[in-house]
Amino acid sequence: MVKTKDQNLIVRESQSAGGIQSLDSALVLLEVLAAQMGLTSLGDLAKACGIPTTKAHRYLSSFVHAGLAQTDGNGRYDLGKGAMEIGLAALSRRDIVNAVGDALPELVRDTGITALVSVWGTSGPTVVRWQRAAAPVITSLGLGTTFPILTSATGQVFLAYLPKVMTTDLLKSELTRIRRQPYLLENTFPDTAQNPTKAISALENETRELGYATVDGRFIPGLVAAAAPVLDWQNEAELAITLISSDPSAILPDAMQVQKLLEFTREFSASRG
Amino acid sequence: MVKTKDQNLIVRESQSAGGIQSLDSALVLLEVLAAQMGLTSLGDLAKACGIPTTKAHRYLSSFVHAGLAQTDGNGRYDLGKGAMEIGLAALSRRDIVNAVGDALPELVRDTGITALVSVWGTSGPTVVRWQRAAAPVITSLGLGTTFPILTSATGQVFLAYLPKVMTTDLLKSELTRIRRQPYLLENTFPDTAQNPTKAISALENETRELGYATVDGRFIPGLVAAAAPVLDWQNEAELAITLISSDPSAILPDAMQVQKLLEFTREFSASRG
DNA sequence: GACTAGCATTTCATATTATGCAATTTATTT
DNA sequence: AAATAAATTGCATAATATGAAATGCTAGTC
Numbered sequence: 119m120v121k122t123k124d125q126n127l128i129v130r131e132s133q134s135a136g137g138i139q140s141l142d143s144a145l146v147l148l149e150v151l152a153a154q155m156g157l158t159s160l161g162d163l164a165k166a167c168g169i170p171t172t173k174a175h176r177y178l179s180s181f182v183h184a185g186l187a188q189t190d191g192n193g194r195y196d197l198g199k200g201a202m203e204i205g206l207a208a209l210s211r212r213d214i215v216n217a218v219g220d221a222l223p224e225l226v227r228d229t230g231i232t233a234l235v236s237v238w239g240t241s242g243p244t245v246v247r248w249q250r251a252a253a254p255v256i257t258s259l260g261l262g263t264t265f266p267i268l269t270s271a272t273g274q275v276f277l278a279y280l281p282k283v284m285t286t287d288l289l290k291s292e293l294t295r296i297r298r299q300p301y302l303l304e305n306t307f308p309d310t311a312q313n314p315t316k317a318i319s320a321l322e323n324e325t326r327e328l329g330y331a332t333v334d335g336r337f338i339p340g341l342v343a344a345a346a347p348v349l350d351w352q353n354e355a356e357l358a359i360t361l362i363s364s365d366p367s368a369i370l371p372d373a374m375q376v377q378k379l380l381e382f383t384r385e386f387s388a389s390r391g
Numbered sequence: 392m393v394k395t396k397d398q399n400l401i402v403r404e405s406q407s408a409g410g411i412q413s414l415d416s417a418l419v420l421l422e423v424l425a426a427q428m429g430l431t432s433l434g435d436l437a438k439a440c441g442i443p444t445t446k447a448h449r450y451l452s453s454f455v456h457a458g459l460a461q462t463d464g465n466g467r468y469d470l471g472k473g474a475m476e477i478g479l480a481a482l483s484r485r486d487i488v489n490a491v492g493d494a495l496p497e498l499v500r501d502t503g504i505t506a507l508v509s510v511w512g513t514s515g516p517t518v519v520r521w522q523r524a525a526a527p528v529i530t531s532l533g534l535g536t537t538f539p540i541l542t543s544a545t546g547q548v549f550l551a552y553l554p555k556v557m558t559t560d561l562l563k564s565e566l567t568r569i570r571r572q573p574y575l576l577e578n579t580f581p582d583t584a585q586n587p588t589k590a591i592s593a594l595e596n597e598t599r600e601l602g603y604a605t606v607d608g609r610f611i612p613g614l615v616a617a618a619a620p621v622l623d624w625q626n627e628a629e630l631a632i633t634l635i636s637s638d639p640s641a642i643l644p645d646a647m648q649v650q651k652l653l654e655f656t657r658e659f660s661a662s663r664g
Numbered sequence: 665g666a667c668t669a670g671c672a673t674t675t676c677a678t679a680t681t682a683t684g685c686a687a688t689t690t691a692t693t694t
Numbered sequence: 695a696a697a698t699a700a701a702t703t704g705c706a707t708a709a710t711a712t713g714a715a716a717t718g719c720t721a722g723t724c
Binding site: 138139140159160161171172175179192193 | 699700701702703709710711
């Protein structure tokens with residue numbers, strides 16, 4: 119048995135002990151499909167997995183048959199409805215999500231503000247629960263919506279309370295995207311373009327010090343948000359709870375709403391000390 | 392009444408055309424795992440799939456390796472974190488409005504009736520898609536049109552399948568408006584003026600019991616409508632689909648058109664149960 | 665603490681079936 | 695309309711999934 123040097127690398131063995139090779143191979147394809155941003159051609163998927171197209175095609179046939187994948191009828195593939203259902207089944211087994219979700223109406227009643235629960239998914243913070251207050255109706259948001267990391271309060275919480283390895287990939291791609299529209303960040307972080315690393319770690323520290331993150335009306339015009347993490351026993355964010363309002367005074371540090379939010383998240387975090 | 396053990400059996404063609412048998416078999420196992428309520432023993436899973444335990448074990452090894460399943464270390468299996476992530480990826484790509492909109496022509500063809508899709512907007516149910524049938528119905532409806540809550544089928548659906556906080560404001564203003572023209576409701580709800588709260592909650596219950604709402608020709612003279620919700624997995628109305636016709640028999644409970652509508656909305660709703 | 669029962673897991677010889685090349689069909693571009 | 699590229703299908707072969715049986719665990723019982 120040869121000892122490898124790269125124990126730091128997060129590459130998993132391409133073959134699982136006691137598993138089935140073709141299935142391992144197929145599941146890599148499924149992951150790659152999930153990591154894609156939308157409809158993807160068979161060839162691209164095959165290339166990304168390093169397998170011949172003929173193999174990819176047969177795997178995808180089975181996935182489509184099982185409902186995990188869909189095809190638009192001509193050569194482009196995407197995740198299917200079944201994938202969503204299995205994911206929601208997995209979601210419903212996470213006790214934290216259920217507990218928080220059940221208590222969410224209470225938070226909305228106490229604060230009078232729309233609240234939502236997000237978990238960290240492959241494409242960033244993903245909304246999994248959603249409780250609307252009377253006041254504003256945000257039509258562009260809904261279950262399954264994903265937030266950016268840097269320009270949303272929710273994203274900033276995960277950035278500060280999640281291991282770096284989980285966020286770096288998405289962070290990188292978001293930075294390149296932002297470089298083309300630097301105005302998005304320039305007010306809050308004047309030197310982001312020049313020294314992103316420094317600016318970002320400053321943002322992380324600030325979030326950790328406060329215990330929550332906020333954004334003003336720039337991400338969604340006219341709306342402000344405050345987000346706080348529910349932490350697990352390792353002090354990593356298990357999920358984030360976000361309040362969305364049109365009233366800027368609601369996200370000030372000593373605002374009643376922010377206090378209620380922190381109280382709420384503390385109650386569900388692993389360590390109550 | 393004895394419950395059979397194989398209530399979790401997935402019924403569909405066991406083999407996919409052009410797919411891979413072992414993968415098909417494995418994906419059935421994954422579905423069965425998802426259908427379970429929690430931690431499940433290897434043997435039970437194998438039994439539910441009708442495969443030998445040795446096969447199930449190897450499949451599960453691969454699923455665990457890919458992160459789609461977890462084991463508690465001794466023989467009990469559950470969905471894993473990866474399942475949730477893939478599901479959320481699928482969810483985030485699913486634009487329900489577009490999906491429903493794309494399928495709308497099919498519904499119109501099947502029913503022969505004009506259909507429209509509404510979401511809940513700031514001023515009530517708002518038409519976002521519509522598809523006219525061959526037999527033209529002369530109306531002034533169009534994209535962006537908003538419906539009243541009490542006097543339209545569409546509005547009644549949202550009233551019944553949306554949290555109270557979202558509808559109360561509009562409902563109140565609508566009630567004051569109606570009080571000046573009580574004849575609008577008096578036939579259907581004789582005591583609305585005297586006891587609005589009671590009448591309205593009766594209406595909500597009726598809608599929820601039926602699973603859809605209808606109005607006859609009073610709101611728009613000569614036209615009738617039936618509306619049913621597309622529910623998200625919190626059982627809240629994500630959107631409503633409405634059929635509009637000049638034929639009163641089309642909105643009777645056992646009319647073909649109503650059945651097609653319910654079939655249609657059920658297909659797009661998150662949880663079927 | 666040893667024994668047993670009921671699991672899950674691993675081994676191993678065998679045949680099933682996944683594989684990749686090449687051919688064919690289908691879509692896309694010039 | 696012809697040509698190019700991509701997806702899909704057929705087929706012979708070798709790789710590998712398979713199930714019976716053996717082994718290894720865990721939990722419950724005396």
